[in-house]
Amino acid sequence: MNGFFKVPTPINETVLNYAPGSKERKELKDALNEARAKVLDIPMYIGADEVRSNNTIDITPPHDHKHLLAKFHVSDANHVTDAINASLAAKASWEALSWEQRAAIFLKAADLIAGPYRAKLNAATMLGQSKNAFQAEIDAACEMIDFLRFNVAFMTQIYNDQPSSSKGIWNRIEYRPLEGFIYALTPFNFTAIAGNLPSSAAMMGNVVVWKPSNTQVYAANVLMEIFKKAGVPNGVINLIYPSGPIAADIIFNHADFAGIHFTGSTSVFQSIWKSIGNNIHKYKTYPRIVGETGGKDFVIAHRSADVDIVATALLRGAFEYQGQKCSAASRAYIPSNIWNELKSKLVKEVSAFNVGPVEDFRNFVNAVIDEKSFDKLANYIEEAKKDSSCEILVGGTYDKSKGWFINPTIIVTQNPKYVTMCEELFGPVLTIYVYDENKFDETLDIVNSTSEYALTGAIIAQDRYAIETATWKLRNSAGNFYINDKPSGAVVGQQPFGGARASGTNDKAGSMINLLRWVSLRTIKETFVPPTKYEYDFMKEA
Numbered sequence: 001m002n003g004f005f006k007v008p009t010p011i012n013e014t015v016l017n018y019a020p021g022s023k024e025r026k027e028l029k030d031a032l033n034e035a036r037a038k039v040l041d042i043p044m045y046i047g048a049d050e051v052r053s054n055n056t057i058d059i060t061p062p063h064d065h066k067h068l069l070a071k072f073h074v075s076d077a078n079h080v081t082d083a084i085n086a087s088l089a090a091k092a093s094w095e096a097l098s099w100e101q102r103a104a105i106f107l108k109a110a111d112l113i114a115g116p117y118r119a120k121l122n123a124a125t126m127l128g129q130s131k132n133a134f135q136a137e138i139d140a141a142c143e144m145i146d147f148l149r150f151n152v153a154f155m156t157q158i159y160n161d162q163p164s165s166s167k168g169i170w171n172r173i174e175y176r177p178l179e180g181f182i183y184a185l186t187p188f189n190f191t192a193i194a195g196n197l198p199s200s201a202a203m204m205g206n207v208v209v210w211k212p213s214n215t216q217v218y219a220a221n222v223l224m225e226i227f228k229k230a231g232v233p234n235g236v237i238n239l240i241y242p243s244g245p246i247a248a249d250i251i252f253n254h255a256d257f258a259g260i261h262f263t264g265s266t267s268v269f270q271s272i273w274k275s276i277g278n279n280i281h282k283y284k285t286y287p288r289i290v291g292e293t294g295g296k297d298f299v300i301a302h303r304s305a306d307v308d309i310v311a312t313a314l315l316r317g318a319f320e321y322q323g324q325k326c327s328a329a330s331r332a333y334i335p336s337n338i339w340n341e342l343k344s345k346l347v348k349e350v351s352a353f354n355v356g357p358v359e360d361f362r363n364f365v366n367a368v369i370d371e372k373s374f375d376k377l378a379n380y381i382e383e384a385k386k387d388s389s390c391e392i393l394v395g396g397t398y399d400k401s402k403g404w405f406i407n408p409t410i411i412v413t414q415n416p417k418y419v420t421m422c423e424e425l426f427g428p429v430l431t432i433y434v435y436d437e438n439k440f441d442e443t444l445d446i447v448n449s450t451s452e453y454a455l456t457g458a459i460i461a462q463d464r465y466a467i468e469t470a471t472w473k474l475r476n477s478a479g480n481f482y483i484n485d486k487p488s489g490a491v492v493g494q495q496p497f498g499g500a501r502a503s504g505t506n507d508k509a510g511s512m513i514n515l516l517r518w519v520s521l522r523t524i525k526e527t528f529v530p531p532t533k534y535e536y537d538f539m540k541e542a
């Protein structure tokens with residue numbers, strides 16, 4: 001096909017509001033009822049086949065763990081090998097397909113999510129991952145749609161970036177997919193991340209083996225249905241459910257392993273990096289290692305801060321989706337002059353949160369993902385109750401009889417290095433340290449040196465000198481830095497997302513930088529009238 005095709009200019013998907021009486025609310029409620037009324041049997045997708053192992057794991061809503069939603073078929077080592085083989089078998093045709101056909105497939109996937117699949121994908125995310133309607137909408141629908149549409153535009157920007165050519169020659173850059181297969185290893189907490197990690201690599205012409213988190217399989221299965229409906233050919237994305245170590249053992253020993261696209265915890269990423277390092281001599285090509293990992297995200301308020309802005313940044317930043325965002329505010333530094341006023345606002349608002357199942361739309365906070373997370377959080381809360389440097393300002397209770405419910409909790413500590421100021425808890429627990437309002441600079445040093453992570457953070461202040469000081473002093477403390485806002489809620493195309501230090505390779509999901517990791521450049525130089533003698537002029541006699 002001849003033509004330099006222009007792709008549609010991406011615009012962020014509008015977030016629907018699900019207000020009472022709205023069309024989207026009715027469609028979502030219907031989709032929730034429909035999903036709850038049946039028990040799905042979820043296969044693996046390897047090449048053209050739906051594969052069942054008959055070794056199944058139950059999927060239950062975290063907020064209603066006695067209700068069976070689905071069973072999925074666990075993969076063993078052979079399924080991992082089959083998925084790799086299926087991906088390699090699909091590679092030649094996929095990488096030869098013109099880029100505009102690939103673009104069309106993923107633009108179609110975006111439109112399927114925006115239209116006929118929106119309610120189904122949101123309902124699956126609400127039930128499988130315990131997200132309320134709004135949290136599901138901004139993740140599963142809007143962010144996934146944005147990833148797909150913006151990435152298509154970024155892909156064309158990359159392909160358009162060509163070198164200059166001097167007289168008599170023509171230089172070209174070809175953006176080849178990587179030689180081998182990509183492993184997409186995805187987390188539980190965002191359906192959009194689960195979908196983006198395999199699809200971004202596939203969009204650039206790669207073939208993929210995708211392993212989601214066991215607690216996100218329910219919505220991953222809907223994403224796979226959408227990818228297939230959009231026209232992703234068999235074998236280009238293969239969805240399997242092995243244990244992490246079983247998959248790692250086969251994948252990181254495979255000569256054709258070309259890269260990992262990972263989002264998850266820091267410890268898992270570090271173990272992956274070590275395995276790849278130990279096996280480096282076995283690969284045909286140096287694998288790309290892209291990982292976005294944990295965070296211990298901060299909010300620091302200055303004495304000039306507006307108390308209502310601080311309160312809202314903390315209430316939304318710490319407790320939306322039960323604090324299970326890598327970007328959730330989980331440590332806050334509050335100046336002494338605003339503390340009393342802020343304290344009463346926080347206690348009042350957190351006590352008023354509705355906590356409960358996602359099917360009741362009045363609930364702002366739902367359950368945490370699983371029993372392991374519930375037990376871990378309960379343990380941190382009990383330890384804080386016993387510690388003389390801590391006080392539980394609000395919350396501190398939990399109940400697992402029906403779902404994994406941790407009531408939103410605020411710990412106030414006199415020890416800025418207390419464990420819950422340093423470690424990622426991944427739940428609705430915020431720790432606050434109140435500092436002397438005259439020690440802003442010293443407190444910035446504490447913020448910078450307290451955690452191994454550097455994902456997100458916020459400064460809240462009216463004083464411009466304070467904003468500038470914090471922006472400079474905390475320049476390595478966060479890959480996404482916010483001024484007078486909560487530290488979460490990055491939007492594709494507007495705030496490319498990712499952190500440094502232990503938080504990851506900072507390859508910025510939802511940007512051109514990320515897509516560049518999934519191509520290997522070939523430079524082509526063509527000379528039109530090549531020389532036919534080897535001698536240069538300087539060699540001639542004067």
Ligand code: NAD
Pocket residue numbers: 185186187188189190193211212213214243244245248263264265266268269271292293294295325326327424426455497498499503504
């Ligand atoms: P996780 O590390 O437990 O799991 C991620 C994936 O790795 C899952 O598919 C899991 O099955 C697999 N896995 C687990 N143990 C493994 C092992 N030993 N070997 C190989 N694979 C293994 O993470 P999670 O609980 O699903 O997600 C939460 C974490 O992800 C948090 O730390 C959060 O901060 C992080 N996160 C980061 C970002 C970001 O952009 N920086 C975004 C979302 C989540």
